[in-house]
Amino acid sequence: MQDAVVMDNLRKTFGPKVAVEGLDLRVKAGSLTGLIGPNGAGKSTTIRMLMSILFPDSGTLQVLGKKSALESKDRIGYLPEERGVYRKMKVTQFLKYMGKLKGLRDPELSSRVRHWLERVQLADAANKRCEELSKGMQQKVQFIASVLHEPELIILDEPFSGLDPVNLRLLQQLMTEQHQQGRTVILCTHVMFQAEQMCQGIVMINNGRKVLDATIDEIRAAHEPSVVLFEPVEGEDPQQAASIEGIRRIENTRDGWAAHIDPHRLPAPQAVRAIANALQVRSVAAKRVTLEDVFVEQVAGGNAEKQAELRDALHGSADENEALEGASA
Amino acid sequence: MIRILHIAGREFASTVLTKGFIIGAVVVPAVLAVAIPVVVLILSQQKAPAIVGTVAVIDPTGEVAPRLAEYLKPEAIAERRGDLAKQAGAAMPSVPGASPEAAGQAMDIVLGTVPNLSVQILAPNADLDEAKGRIREAVKDDPDSTIAVAFIDPDAVVKGESAERFGGFGLTVMPRLDERIIGEIEAGLRRGVLDARYQANGFEKDTIQALTSVASRDTTEVTDEGERASTSAMSFILPMVMMLLVLGAVFTGGQYLLTTTIEEKSNRVVEVLLSAVSPTQLMAGKILGQMIVGLTMLTIYSGVGISALIAFSLGDLISPMDLVWMFLFFLTGYGMIASLMAAAGAAVNDLREAQAFMTPIMMFMMIPYFMMIVVPRAPNSTLSVTLSFIPPINPFIMMLRIASNDPPPVWQILLSLGVAATGAVVAVWLAPNFRTLIRWVRMA
Structure with missing residues (x-):
């Protein structure tokens, strides 16, 4: 399969700060790839270089077979992280303007604008000024602007931030549809949970460097579960499990008691059996490995303090995670 | 090119359809045209006790x-x-x-x-x-x-x-x-x-x-149409008016360019636009759109002025060539000033910050105001000639000279126009450079 995006050894600095360093990346045409990492990892800078809004200090890139996005902007749909609308413009007017800049012409343009406004349940807002819309509604308008011209490559930078669960699910569905229609989609997010749910391929970035580039299946196959969740019966001391060889520590989490294991010394299935034998439990099961676990393991290794810091950085606000989980339920 | 025209069209429409522009460009001249005779009439009727x-x-x-x-x-x-x-x-x-x-x-x-x-x-x-x-x-x-x-x-x-x-x-x-x-x-x-x-x-x-x-009769002057009362007062006022017209139109366009650039940054719409067009196309479209805004202002006000001159049988005070020079010096003057304004707009986040950049530009642009009396009195003095070749003020000084009683030779006008055009090209090239655009994105 042909590559939609190719980056070779990209480097970008802002004064003394190195935003992106030695980045190699290939995104296959027709794939749905997640570009993930904590805030400030260099994701948006990478995307901006991809879009020729910023230019790399060194390295080369290709977009849809061209040397830069400037030569193929009509074939790319981009929803930037720093996005906005002309506040005084009417919704239809704004979308038509963006469509014209992307090379669309009436009557097809008008018909597509109508279709998309109906699709995202904004038909009633067609003649409202953009400033009259809620943030979530504006975000849907911006999404339409990025896909209106039916691009081959769609790049969405933090598309779900600030959306309520209902609109989040709608946007997920629309993205999936675009992918199913054969378009290449790059989802750029710091919420790894989202990427895990939707993407086939994952590229992890931290401090401007790529730390992982693989498919979800490959990642799961390569990373043994490292946590076993269990629920002891009343009167049982969960810390007893800490004495089992291969278990690093026991902690109480939102999901229940968690035994952190060293999968090389004690694989998850054995750990489940060992805990069930060591104490009376209502339930015990290996926790499926998440992208966050993989990211933390890749970056922090066994350093518990660094792991905690990373998880804090990744989670952002608790509310956001709850909203995301609620939406996916 | 079509995208630049789309951007220019939006800039123009979003500016001229604002209440501020309509009031400034259409309502104010219309109100003045009606109000001045009315006020004079009322005052002439009014007798204090x-x-x-x-x-x-x-x-x-x-x-x-x-x-x-x-x-x-x-x-x-x-x-x-x-x-x-x-x-x-x-x-x-x-x-x-x-x-x-x-x-x-x-x-x-x-x-x-x-x-x-x-x-x-x-x-x-x-x-x-x-x-x-x-x-x-x-x-x-x-x-x-x-x-x-x-x-x-x-x-x-x-x-x-x-x-x-x-x-x-x-x-x-x-x-x-x-x-x-x-x-x-x-x-x-x-x-x-x-x-x-x-x-x-x-x-x-x-x-x-x-x-x-000692009695003295009216001073007269001879024209192709015959003899008439001396227009020396108008000859003195005309250079000022023409210079102010060009300066006003340039600043109107430049000011709108500054504010719309800042608005696009504060609305965070600039990166959305840059996903569709290149930075150069975006800037070119904005500069073109606001240039048409300035040109509209210039056409309206100069049209009113020329109509007034014709109404008083003084139409011959302005030659068609003067108007051609006026529009050419507007274009080059706008190119220089608008680019500086756009650079200021791109480098800051709000109008308050923009004032810091605007102050030196404005101070420099005060020079034509100070020269408004001096240059028409001595349009070919060393000072007048020198100033008419120094960008970015030379278009305005040259307008004062062209409309004076003793216009400069054509070669000087063409040279000044060349200097202004070069200045405009350099300013347009410098304004939307990549470094500025990086700041756009980073500061958005």
Whole structure:
């Protein structure tokens, strides 16, 4: 399969700060790839270089077979992280303007604008000024602007931030549809949970460097579960499990008691059996490995303090995670 | 190219359809055109109530007070104003629409309604302090109330034998008395003293006045259409007007460019736009759009001005070539100023921050204002010629020279235009450079 995006050894600095360093990346045409990492990892800078809004200090890139996005902007749909609308413009007017800049012409343009406004349940807002819309509604308008011209490559930078669960699910569905229609989609997010749910391929970035580039299946196959969740019966001391060889520590989490294991010394299935034998439990099961676990393991290794810091950085606000989980339920 | 036109079209439409632009470009000139004649009409109809009262005079000479009484008679005041109006009309032949009648109306507005004053001659030895005391008891609009007291020195008409100079007069008036009335009384006293002195010395008053006055006819100028009153005043005003037109249009476009650039950054719409067009296309579209805005302003205002000149048969004061130069210097001047404004807009986040960048630009652009009087008086002086080749002010200085009485040679105009065009190209190239755009994105 042909590559939609190719980056070779990209480097970008802002004064003394190195935003992106030695980045190699290939995104296959027709794939749905997640570009993930904590805030400030260099994701948006990478995307901006991809879009020729910023230019790399060194390295080369290709977009849809061209040397830069400037030569193929009509074939790319981009929803930037720093996005906005002309506040005084009417919704239809704004979308038509963006469509014209992307090379669309009436009557097809008008018909597509109508279709998309109906699709995202904004038909009633067609003649409202953009400033009259809620943030979530504006975000849907911006999404339409990025896909209106039916691009081959769609790049969405933090598309779900600030959306309520209902609109989040709608946007997920629309993205999936675009992918199913054969378009290449790059989802750029710091919420790894989202990427895990939707993407086939994952590229992890931290401090401007790529730390992982693989498919979800490959990642799961390569990373043994490292946590076993269990629920002891009343009167049982969960810390007893800490004495089992291969278990690093026991902690109480939102999901229940968690035994952190060293999968090389004690694989998850054995750990489940060992805990069930060591104490009376209502339930015990290996926790499926998440992208966050993989990211933390890749970056922090066994350093518990660094792991905690990373998880804090990744989670952002608790509310956001709850909203995301609620939406996916 | 079509995308640049789309961006320019949006810039133009979003600017000219704002209330601010419509008020500034259309409503204000329309309101002025209607309001000025109406205000003049209202003022000409408006007669303030006449000031009435008595002027008490202590005149030991016995010669001045009767003359003052004659001088302050309402009919005498009205007659003098009529003469003054005729003189004013004759003194302003080059002002379009000036006539003795119009000057008379203007004089009424300036001098107010003819006062109704009477003169009470007190005894030569009357007590001055007692007379002044009457002023405190004066009642408004009472013809018998004393509103002023004049005292004539005994030697005001005939000098004392050993004295070097004549005596004079003193005047005391009620508080807040209209300064035009005070001036009228002072003038009457001065006239009375002088006339009394002429008579005392055996001179004929009319002879002295005839000897000291020289009549002059209106200055005229010869044109292809014939002879007409001199337009020297218009020739002085015209360069200023043309320069201000170009400067105003350039700044209008530049100012809108600055604000829309800042608006796009604060709305965070700039990165959305950059996903569809290149930075150069975006900037070119914005500059083009606001240039058309400035051009619209220039066309409206210069159209009104030219219509006014034609209406007063002064259309030949501006040649078609002057208009061509005006539009060419607008384009180049706009290129330079707008690029500086766009760079300022790209480098900051809000208008308050933009002021820091605007201040040096504005200070530099004040130079044409300072030169507005100097250059038309000496359009080919070293200063004028030098300034007309220094960007970014040269388009404005050159407009002052072109519209002056002594326009520069064509080669100088073309050279200045070349300098301005080069400046515009350099400024356009410098303004939207990549470094600036990085700041756009990073600071958005």
